[in-house]
Amino acid sequence: MTEQNKHTIYGKDGKPTVDRPWIFRTYAGHTNVWATNALYKDNLSKGQTGLSIAMDLATQCGYSSDHPIAKPEIGKVGVPINTLDDFHVLFEGIPLEEMNTSMTINGTAMWLLSLYVALAEERGVEVSQLRGTTQNDLIKEYLARGTYIFPPEDSMRLIVDMYEYSLHNIPSWNASNICSYHLQEAGATPVQELAFALVTSITILDAIKERDCFNEEEFERCVGRISFFVNAGMRFVEEVSKMRAFCEMWDEITQERYGVKNAKYRRFRYGVQVNSLGLTAEQPENNAWRILIETLGVTLSRKARCRALQLPAWNEALSLPRPWDQQWSLRIQQILAYETDLLEYPDILEGSVVIESKVKELKEQAYTEINQVLELGGGVEAVKSGYMKSALVSSQSKRMGRLANGEQIVVGKNKWVEGLPSPLVNDGDGGIFMVDAKAAQKTLEALEETKRTRDDARVKAALVRLEEEAKSDNNLMEASIECAKARVTTGEWSETLRNVFGEYRPPTGVDGQNMSIKEDNASLVSVRAKIDTFIKTYGYRPRIVVGKPGLDGHSNGAEMISVAAKHAGFDVIYFGIRLSSVDIVQSALEENVDVIGVSLLSGSHNEIMTQLFEELDKNGAKDAIPVILGGIIPEPDHVGLKEQGVKRIFTPKDFDPMTVMGEIMDVINEQKSK
Amino acid sequence: MSKNQNRFDAMMTPELRDMIARAKHLEKWPLARLISLFETNTEQAKQDRHSVMSSLKGSAKNGLILGITGTPGAGKSSLIGELCLSLLAEKPELNIAVLAVDPSSQRSGGALLGDRTRTNFPINDKRLFFRSQASDLDLGGVGKKTYQVTRLLRQLFDIIIIETVGIGQSEIEVEQLSDHTCLVLQPLAGDQVQFMKAGIMEVPDTFIINKCDEDSLAKRSYHLLKTSLKLVNVSLNKHNENSKSVFLTSATKQKGIDELTHFLLQLESDSSVRKDRQTQEYFYLGKWIQQEFGRFGLTLFNQSVKTALTSQQSYEEKENTLFEMMKKMIPSLSR
Ligand code: B12
Numbered sequence A: 001m002t003e004q005n006k007h008t009i010y011g012k013d014g015k016p017t018v019d020r021p022w023i024f025r026t027y028a029g030h031t032n033v034w035a036t037n038a039l040y041k042d043n044l045s046k047g048q049t050g051l052s053i054a055m056d057l058a059t060q061c062g063y064s065s066d067h068p069i070a071k072p073e074i075g076k077v078g079v080p081i082n083t084l085d086d087f088h089v090l091f092e093g094i095p096l097e098e099m100n101t102s103m104t105i106n107g108t109a110m111w112l113l114s115l116y117v118a119l120a121e122e123r124g125v126e127v128s129q130l131r132g133t134t135q136n137d138l139i140k141e142y143l144a145r146g147t148y149i150f151p152p153e154d155s156m157r158l159i160v161d162m163y164e165y166s167l168h169n170i171p172s173w174n175a176s177n178i179c180s181y182h183l184q185e186a187g188a189t190p191v192q193e194l195a196f197a198l199v200t201s202i203t204i205l206d207a208i209k210e211r212d213c214f215n216e217e218e219f220e221r222c223v224g225r226i227s228f229f230v231n232a233g234m235r236f237v238e239e240v241s242k243m244r245a246f247c248e249m250w251d252e253i254t255q256e257r258y259g260v261k262n263a264k265y266r267r268f269r270y271g272v273q274v275n276s277l278g279l280t281a282e283q284p285e286n287n288a289w290r291i292l293i294e295t296l297g298v299t300l301s302r303k304a305r306c307r308a309l310q311l312p313a314w315n316e317a318l319s320l321p322r323p324w325d326q327q328w329s330l331r332i333q334q335i336l337a338y339e340t341d342l343l344e345y346p347d348i349l350e351g352s353v354v355i356e357s358k359v360k361e362l363k364e365q366a367y368t369e370i371n372q373v374l375e376l377g378g379g380v381e382a383v384k385s386g387y388m389k390s391a392l393v394s395s396q397s398k399r400m401g402r403l404a405n406g407e408q409i410v411v412g413k414n415k416w417v418e419g420l421p422s423p424l425v426n427d428g429d430g431g432i433f434m435v436d437a438k439a440a441q442k443t444l445e446a447l448e449e450t451k452r453t454r455d456d457a458r459v460k461a462a463l464v465r466l467e468e469e470a471k472s473d474n475n476l477m478e479a480s481i482e483c484a485k486a487r488v489t490t491g492e493w494s495e496t497l498r499n500v501f502g503e504y505r506p507p508t509g510v511d512g513q514n515m516s517i518k519e520d521n522a523s524l525v526s527v528r529a530k531i532d533t534f535i536k537t538y539g540y541r542p543r544i545v546v547g548k549p550g551l552d553g554h555s556n557g558a559e560m561i562s563v564a565a566k567h568a569g570f571d572v573i574y575f576g577i578r579l580s581s582v583d584i585v586q587s588a589l590e591e592n593v594d595v596i597g598v599s600l601l602s603g604s605h606n607e608i609m610t611q612l613f614e615e616l617d618k619n620g621a622k623d624a625i626p627v628i629l630g631g632i633i634p635e636p637d638h639v640g641l642k643e644q645g646v647k648r649i650f651t652p653k654d655f656d657p658m659t660v661m662g663e664i665m666d667v668i669n670e671q672k673s674k
Numbered sequence B: 001m002s003k004n005q006n007r008f009d010a011m012m013t014p015e016l017r018d019m020i021a022r023a024k025h026l027e028k029w030p031l032a033r034l035i036s037l038f039e040t041n042t043e044q045a046k047q048d049r050h051s052v053m054s055s056l057k058g059s060a061k062n063g064l065i066l067g068i069t070g071t072p073g074a075g076k077s078s079l080i081g082e083l084c085l086s087l088l089a090e091k092p093e094l095n096i097a098v099l100a101v102d103p104s105s106q107r108s109g110g111a112l113l114g115d116r117t118r119t120n121f122p123i124n125d126k127r128l129f130f131r132s133q134a135s136d137l138d139l140g141g142v143g144k145k146t147y148q149v150t151r152l153l154r155q156l157f158d159i160i161i162i163e164t165v166g167i168g169q170s171e172i173e174v175e176q177l178s179d180h181t182c183l184v185l186q187p188l189a190g191d192q193v194q195f196m197k198a199g200i201m202e203v204p205d206t207f208i209i210n211k212c213d214e215d216s217l218a219k220r221s222y223h224l225l226k227t228s229l230k231l232v233n234v235s236l237n238k239h240n241e242n243s244k245s246v247f248l249t250s251a252t253k254q255k256g257i258d259e260l261t262h263f264l265l266q267l268e269s270d271s272s273v274r275k276d277r278q279t280q281e282y283f284y285l286g287k288w289i290q291q292e293f294g295r296f297g298l299t300l301f302n303q304s305v306k307t308a309l310t311s312q313q314s315y316e317e318k319e320n321t322l323f324e325m326m327k328k329m330i331p332s333l334s335r
C-alpha cells in the first residue's frame, strides 16, 4: 500500500478520491400552478433533481386567493396553492417518488404536507417513498420571517404532530428545518444565530420528548432528521468558524442533552442561502462579488461544508430575480465546484490555531446565550416575552448605526460611491422581474371551479373533524389529510384552526431600542432642530404611524424607521406587521398623526397603496394626512404612486436614517404650511 | 412661561364647530383631533379647549375613569383588549375609550407607542376608541396631558380606561386621575415584595393577577398575594371594611374576564364611584401653579388664591384668573 499523504482525500477503499459538490438549488415558484409546473419541468429536464417550492404570501399565511387580503399577493413571491386540485396541476408530469421536494412553508406547513400526502395517495404512490422537507420552523417566523398564524404553543403542537406522523409514515421526510438564515437577515450576530437556532432545535426536541411518542431508537432517528438552514455573510473567516461551531455544538447537544448514541444522527446537516441583507441597491453589480465571497464561508471547510446551496442574485435589492439573474448566480457555484481544486482536499482549515480559537470563542458565547434563554423558560417563552426579538432588533439597530456612522464600510454605499453607470440596469426591463397581473384570474377561476364541484357534505364533515381533533390531544395529520382529499381550501383549513387556537401577534421588539448614532451627527442635529421648531410652533411633538399593511413580513425597515423616529424625537405608533390598510388608516385617524409612513417590500405596493388611499378618502382625510412609502419600490412605479398621492418614496439607498427623518419633517412642514 | 389671554372669544371657527358636532357622534378623526387640542400647548389650543368644554356642557356624560397600571409586560394591554370586547358583549350600548400612556425617551423626547399591538378591536366600531399618548416629560409632566384628555373623554364615553406602566410615581399619578385603579400583577413575580416596600400596595383599589393561565397557578398566586398584603395591613377579605378585591385573569386563555367585566359594569353604573371633579381640577391647577410659580406659588394658591375661582369657570378660565392673580402677588413676574 502506498503511503497516504495529508492533502489527499482517500475513499473507503483507501484510494485517492475527490468530493462530490454540494447540491445546487434554485428556489422557484411564481404566477400560478401552470406557469410554475412548466418552470419545474424545464429545470428537471436540465438535470435538476430536487424541487424547492416558493409559495405566495397568502398561501403561507393561510388565506385562499379569494380572500381580500390575498388579492394583492396572488402569485407574487411564489405559487398560490388553494386546494389539492392545484397540487395535481403543480406536479403534473413530475414523478413524486423520484423527487426530493423542499417546501418553504411554515404557518400552514401541516396543510401543505397533507396536500402532498393526499396527492401521493390519489396518484397511487406509496406515501413512505416520499422525500423532502417542510421548513416548519415557527420560532424564526415570530422572530424574523412573519408567516406565523397560531400562538407559539399551538404551533409547537402542530410541529410535533408532524414529526410523529412523518417518522412513522414518511421516514425520509424532514418535518422541519431549523433556520438561522432568517435570523441573520433580521440582524443576528453569529453568536445570536448559533444560539437562537440551537435553542429552537432544543425547544422542538424537548417538546417531542414530552409527547413521549417515540421509543429510543425512533427518537434517535428523529434527531437525525433535524436539519438546518443557515446564512453566511461577508465576514467569511468568522462565518467558516461559525459553521464549525455549529457542527461541534450540535454534536455535543444531541449527545449530552438527548443521549443520542449513533454518531450519524448527531451530524449537523445543513443547507445554505447566503446573506442578502448586505446586498446593495447602489452599484448592484458589486453584489456578484459579494455573493461569491459569502459562498466561501460555507464551502471552504470540508468538515463544515453545506449540503445544498442557493444563492441570491446581483439585483437582490431591486426586485425578484429573472431567469438570467438566477443563471448567473448558478454559474458562481459551478465555477467554484468545477474550475477550482476546492473539492480535491481534506479540510484545509483543520489544525489552524486561529480558526480553532475563534470557534472556541463563538461556542462559549453561544452556550452562554443558550443557557440564558433556557433559564428564561426556553424558546417559546423567549418568543412570548420578546427577549429574542428585542435582541435581534437591537443588533439590527447597531448595524444601521454603523452604516450611517461610516464605521462599517460597504463599497458603493457609504464609500466609493462615485462610479460609472451600470449597463446591467439599463436593460429594457431595468433589471426587474414583473409578474403577469392577469395570471391571478386563472387561479381564482380554478378555486371557484373546485368549490363548485366538490362534495360539500364531505367538506363539512372533514372540517368538523379537524376542529374536534384540534380541540383534543390527537395527532391532527390524519384529519388534515382528509381535509385535503375533500377539497377543503387553504383558507378553510386555516380558519378552522384559527377559531380553535386563536391568532397570535408576537412582540415587535422595538420597545426601548435606540439607534447608535453619534449625538453630533450632522443629520441628527439637523432633524432634532426641525422637531424643536415644530414643537415651539405647534405646541406638540410630531406624531407618525409606521404601518405594514398586507401580508408582507419584512419588518426590518419598519422597525428601523420606528426606532430612528423615536431617536429623532417623534412620537411613534408602530404595532407590527400584517395589518390591513383599514387598520392602519383607523390608527392614523384615532392617533391623529401628522404623517403615515408605510413600509412595503413584497412587491404589492401599487395595489395596497390604492386601498390605503381609498380608505383615507372615505374618511375625508386623503389630502389632510400626508403619506410616505418606503421599501423595495422599483423606479418605474414611482410616478404612478406619486400620482396616487404618495409624498415621498424611500428605498434601500436611503440608508442614513436621520436624513430620512429630516425629509419626513419636511413633508410634515409642507403639509402644515398648506 | 406662556402669556395668557384674559378672555376667551365666544366665537368658534366653523371648522371647530363641525369637529365638535361630529366628535359628539364619536366619529373617529374629528374626535381624535379634539383630543389633540387637549394635548397641545398653545394659546389657541387653550382657547379651543374652553370652547369645546363649553359646547359639551349639558349633553355630557360623566364616564367612569378606570386606571389600569402595573409592571411592564404584565399583560395590561391584552387584558384591556379582552375587557373591552367583553364589556360590549354584556352591554352593547356602552362607549369605551382607551388611553394608553407610554414613557418618553429622556434622550430624544420621542416615544414608541406600541400598546395597539395587543388589542384586537373590531374595525370602525364607534363604541371603541383607542388612543396612545406619550408621557412627554418636557411638555407639562406625566399627569397633566393625560388629565386634560380625560376631561374631554369623560364627557363622551361611559368608560375611559387609562393604561400606564410603572411602579411608584406614575401609579400615584394615575390614582389621582382615576375613579378606580387596578394594579395588574404577574403570578408569583418576586416584584410583589418590592411593591410593598414602596408602600404602594395601599394605592390600588383592586388587584388583578393576570397570566393565570392554569388554575393551579392562580390559586398559588392568590395565596401569595394575600399573605404579602397582610404584611402591609391590606385585607382581601370581602367583609372587611377597607378590603380590596382580587381578580385572577388570563387574557390569553380568557379566564376570569367575565367576573372582572361584571365588577366593572357595577362600578360604571354606580355614580358614587366618581371622584369629585373639582378636587381633581384643583389638584391639577395646583400642579400647574407649582410648575409655573414654584413652591411659593403653590402655598399662595392653597392659602388664598383658590377662593377667587368660581364653579362656573372652565378650567382654562380658572387658569387665566390664577395667572392674573399670581402676577399681581408676585410683582417680579409681570414683564
Ligand atoms: C432581509 C430580507 C428578508 C428577511 C426579512 C427579515 C425581517 N424581519 O425583515 C427574510 C429572510 C425573513 C426575508 C423573507 C422573504 N423575502 Co426578503 N428580503 C430581505 C432583503 C435581503 C433585505 C430587506 C431589508 O431588511 N433591508 C434592511 C432594511 C433596514 O432596509 P429596507 O427595508 O429597505 O428599509 C430602508 C428603506 O427602504 C427605507 N424604508 C423602508 N420602509 C420604510 C418606511 C418608511 C415610512 C420610510 C420613511 C422609509 C422606509 O428606509 C429603510 C432604512 O434605510 C431584501 C432585498 C434587499 N437587499 O433589499 C429581500 C426581499 C425584500 N425579499 C424578497 C422575498 C421574495 C422574500 C420572501 C417572499 C422569500 C420567500 N418566498 O420566502 C420571504 C417573505 C417573507 C414575508 N413574510 O414576507 C424580495 C421581494 C421581491 C419583490 N418585492 O418583488 C426581495 C426584494 C429579494 C429579492 N430580490 O427577491 N427577506
Ligand SMILES: Nc1nc2c(ncn2[C@@H]2O[C@H](COP(=O)(O)OP(=O)(O)OP(=O)(O)O)[C@@H](O)[C@H]2O)c(=O)[nH]1
Pocket (backbone or CB within 6 Å): A384, A385, A507, B071, B072, B073, B074, B075, B076, B077, B078, B079, B115, B118, B165, B210, B211, B212, B213, B249, B250, B251, B252, B253
Ligand atoms: N400566558 C399569558 N400571556 C399573556 C397574558 N396576557 C398577556 N400576555 C402576554 O404578555 C406579553 C405582554 O402583554 P401586554 O398586553 O403587551 O402587556 P402590557 O402590560 O400592556 O405591556 P407594556 O405596555 O409593554 O408594559 C405579551 O406577549 C402577551 O401575549 C396571559 O393572560 N397569559
Ligand SMILES: [Mg+2]
Pocket (backbone or CB within 6 Å): B076, B077, B078, B114, B115, B163
Ligand atoms: Mg401595554
